[in-house]
Amino acid sequence: MADKKIDSEVSEAQIAVHWKEEGYFKPSEKFKSQANVKDNSIFKRFSMENFPECYKEYADMLDWYEPYTKVLDSSNPPFFKWFTGGKLNASYNCIDRHLEKHRNKTAIHFVPEPEEEAIQHMTYQELYIKVNEFSALLRDFCGVKAGDTVTLHMPMIPEIAVAMLACARLGAIHSQVFSGFSGKACGERVADAKSKVLITADSYYRGGTLIDHKEKADIAYDEALKEGQKIEKILIFERYPGKYSAKTPLVEGRDYLVNDVIKKYYHAKVDPVALASEDSLFIMYTSGSTGKPKGAQHSIGGYLAYVTGTSKYVQDIHPEDVYWCMADIGWITGHSYIIYGPLALAASSVIYEGVPTHPDASRPWRVAEELDVNIFHTSPTAIRALRRIGPDEPTKYNYHFKHMTTVGEPIEPEVWRWYYNIVGKKEASVVDTWWQTETGGFLCSTLPGIHDMKPGSAGPGVPGIYPIIFDEEGNPLPAGSGKAGNICIQNPWPGRMLTIWGDDARFVRQYYQRYNKDPKSKDWHDWPYFAGDGAVEAADGYFRILGRIDDVINVAGHRLGTKELESAALMCQEVGEAAVVPVSDPIKGKIPHIFVSLKPGYTASTELQKKVTDTLAKEIGPFAKPGKVWIVSDMPKTRSGKIMRRILSAIANKQDVGDITTLANPQVVEEIINMP
Numbered sequence: 001m002a003d004k005k006i007d008s009e010v011s012e013a014q015i016a017v018h019w020k021e022e023g024y025f026k027p028s029e030k031f032k033s034q035a036n037v038k039d040n041s042i043f044k045r046f047s048m049e050n051f052p053e054c055y056k057e058y059a060d061m062l063d064w065y066e067p068y069t070k071v072l073d074s075s076n077p078p079f080f081k082w083f084t085g086g087k088l089n090a091s092y093n094c095i096d097r098h099l100e101k102h103r104n105k106t107a108i109h110f111v112p113e114p115e116e117e118a119i120q121h122m123t124y125q126e127l128y129i130k131v132n133e134f135s136a137l138l139r140d141f142c143g144v145k146a147g148d149t150v151t152l153h154m155p156m157i158p159e160i161a162v163a164m165l166a167c168a169r170l171g172a173i174h175s176q177v178f179s180g181f182s183g184k185a186c187g188e189r190v191a192d193a194k195s196k197v198l199i200t201a202d203s204y205y206r207g208g209t210l211i212d213h214k215e216k217a218d219i220a221y222d223e224a225l226k227e228g229q230k231i232e233k234i235l236i237f238e239r240y241p242g243k244y245s246a247k248t249p250l251v252e253g254r255d256y257l258v259n260d261v262i263k264k265y266y267h268a269k270v271d272p273v274a275l276a277s278e279d280s281l282f283i284m285y286t287s288g289s290t291g292k293p294k295g296a297q298h299s300i301g302g303y304l305a306y307v308t309g310t311s312k313y314v315q316d317i318h319p320e321d322v323y324w325c326m327a328d329i330g331w332i333t334g335h336s337y338i339i340y341g342p343l344a345l346a347a348s349s350v351i352y353e354g355v356p357t358h359p360d361a362s363r364p365w366r367v368a369e370e371l372d373v374n375i376f377h378t379s380p381t382a383i384r385a386l387r388r389i390g391p392d393e394p395t396k397y398n399y400h401f402k403h404m405t406t407v408g409e410p411i412e413p414e415v416w417r418w419y420y421n422i423v424g425k426k427e428a429s430v431v432d433t434w435w436q437t438e439t440g441g442f443l444c445s446t447l448p449g450i451h452d453m454k455p456g457s458a459g460p461g462v463p464g465i466y467p468i469i470f471d472e473e474g475n476p477l478p479a480g481s482g483k484a485g486n487i488c489i490q491n492p493w494p495g496r497m498l499t500i501w502g503d504d505a506r507f508v509r510q511y512y513q514r515y516n517k518d519p520k521s522k523d524w525h526d527w528p529y530f531a532g533d534g535a536v537e538a539a540d541g542y543f544r545i546l547g548r549i550d551d552v553i554n555v556a557g558h559r560l561g562t563k564e565l566e567s568a569a570l571m572c573q574e575v576g577e578a579a580v581v582p583v584s585d586p587i588k589g590k591i592p593h594i595f596v597s598l599k600p601g602y603t604a605s606t607e608l609q610k611k612v613t614d615t616l617a618k619e620i621g622p623f624a625k626p627g628k629v630w631i632v633s634d635m636p637k638t639r640s641g642k643i644m645r646r647i648l649s650a651i652a653n654k655q656d657v658g659d660i661t662t663l664a665n666p667q668v669v670e671e672i673i674n675m676p
């Protein structure tokens with residue numbers, strides 16, 4: 001694409017439409033014969049005429065203390081409530097109810113990153129015991145009760161599941177911050193959520209190094225305090241229980257090793273608290289188009305029903321399956337499709353600590369062989385990396401996937417075919433699932449037993465989801481038009497977040513204002529959900545997602561707000577202005593490049609470039625490091641002083657910059673193009 005002459009005013013969305021339509025692949029007879037969904041009748045059950053009652057089918061997969069009296073309360077759009085009147089507990093649904101049949105079955109296989117360490121297998125009974133004890137600790141030692149928020153900054157160790165489910169048992173709202181986030185970013189999220197308790201770990205392995213994670217808790221504490229929130233207790237799980245492995249000392253009266261304190265709570269049992277369906281299960285912070293991350297606040301009943309239903313029908317999980325999703329639990333994929341969905345269905349779920357390519361590109365295939373994994377779930381970034389380093393490795397291992405998922409970014413048809421042919425050995429059904437932190441669960445995907453697969457396309461709306469594409473003016477594009485526009489969901493669904501934590505107005509503005517024609521309307525039909533992605537619908541009804549239309553960059557499946565990066569760069573005293581643009585990358589999909597201009601009196605240097613990079617890592621996290629820091633004499637600007645990011649993007653992507661004569665300073669463009 002780089003060598004094509006592209007007008008910089010042509011959006012990414014319009015460019016992508018010129019990809020050709022791919023041919024279909026059929027699910028195997030073997031898969032179909034065992035699938036949870038074998039025929040099209042599901043779409044009849046979930047037809048618009050049966051909406052919203054159709055979602056009973058998902059709610060009825062759960063155990064309720066009190067039955068719900070109403071499926072959907074849509075009296076106050078867009079604040080929809082699901083299964084009202086019902087009472088339940090997520091921890092009970094993911095653990096206790098399985099004990100009778102599955103107590104000795106593995107709930108969690110923990111695969112440490114160092115290959116010389118043994119894989120640990122935790123049964124449902126063991127999970128039950130650990131969650132009860134840790135719930136008792138949270139309740140009696142920390143005073144945590146229903147409705148409180150608890151922030152977690154946990155790496156991929158099995159205790160992350162214990163901590164989440166213990167919060168859920170008490171009705172406390174967990175807010176898990178991805179472990180790759182810096183201490184400062186964690187502290188900001190603690191302050192926003194107003195948590196008094198922070199749960200973390202001393203250390204974890206990543207890329208062969210044992211990382212000191214506890215030091216981030218100290219920074220988080222200071223940052224939260226600065227923002228007016230005092231963390232009363234920091235609970236620290238040890239990577240090796242009994243052997244504290246961080247260099248950072250413990251602070252007396254604030255920091256506690258779980259392994260010590262838990263002894264007082266051995267054998268404790270905590271009754272799961274019966275909570276209202278529309279109470280909150282967790283908050284998950286995500287990037288938006290402003291500098292401040294927003295907390296997507298998810299419900300208990302609607303969310304759990306939705307992830308359970310979609311895990312059963314889209315992931316095709318049966319209790320006897322060994323399911324491995326390689327995402328991090330610190331992101332929504334891990335919440336919905338490592339913890340809540342799979343465990344609600346009594347599957348065995350794999351938690352892998354580290355990097356997929358550590359120590360080499362066949363690690364995932366060795367794990368799959370050893371554990372007999374039969375459902376595999378990962379991102380295009382991981383697939384691209386594994387393909388580049390070890391294109392033939394999967395063929396050397398004796399594992400068989402019946403089902404594979406790709407999630408988080410558009411996947412190139414070439415990469416999809418490698419995934420299907422080589423990783424899946426032409427046996428597995430592949431689903432390309434499109435959804436978001438805000439949506440709780442899948443929105444578009446094929447159903448693995450009934451639809452043909454089409455590389456590069458997510459597929460139709462999943463049962464009960466009715467997508468629609470609008471043009472800029474709010475006119476719906478005809479179904480199957482093949483034209484690009486903004487994808488929306490016409491109807492409410494149970495997995496959608498309740499609101500943005502503490503900011504109802506932003507919730508309405510961001511997701512509904514764009515295509516709502518009457519803000520006073522009490523009819524849900526007037527409230528299409530605006531996803532912020534560009535998409536095309538092909539004649540066969542499959543949706544292809546083209547990427548974000550707002551200021552969010554999808555880096556390796558992680559959402560980064562350009563504003564967040566820019567405001568972090570401005571923390572460098574030398575930086576006067578900053579602009580971030582997405583640049584295509586063969587592995588990560590997109591990477592950010594940052595352009596900065598300096599305040600008077602400062603000069604460009606490689607040290608300063610490094611300082612900007614280090615600042616982004618410190619303020620946000622190492623995963624936010626830019627691909628390149630361009631120190632420019634000035635930004636290309638319109639006459640009204642607006643930075644022309646589109647031009648910067650064209651330069652960084654080595655594309656034609658188009659007409660620049662209307663700029664206030666066209667000469668600067670030439671200067672930047674000629675930079676080394």
Ligand code: WTA
Nearest residue numbers: 407408409410432433434435436437545548
């Ligand atoms: C993008 C991750 C193409 C999209 C579950 C969305 C995708 C954002 C796909 C949400 C897919 C997610 N194909 N693009 N299958 N899945 N996206 O909140 O731009 O981390 O808006 O949720 O990822 O990212 P988030």
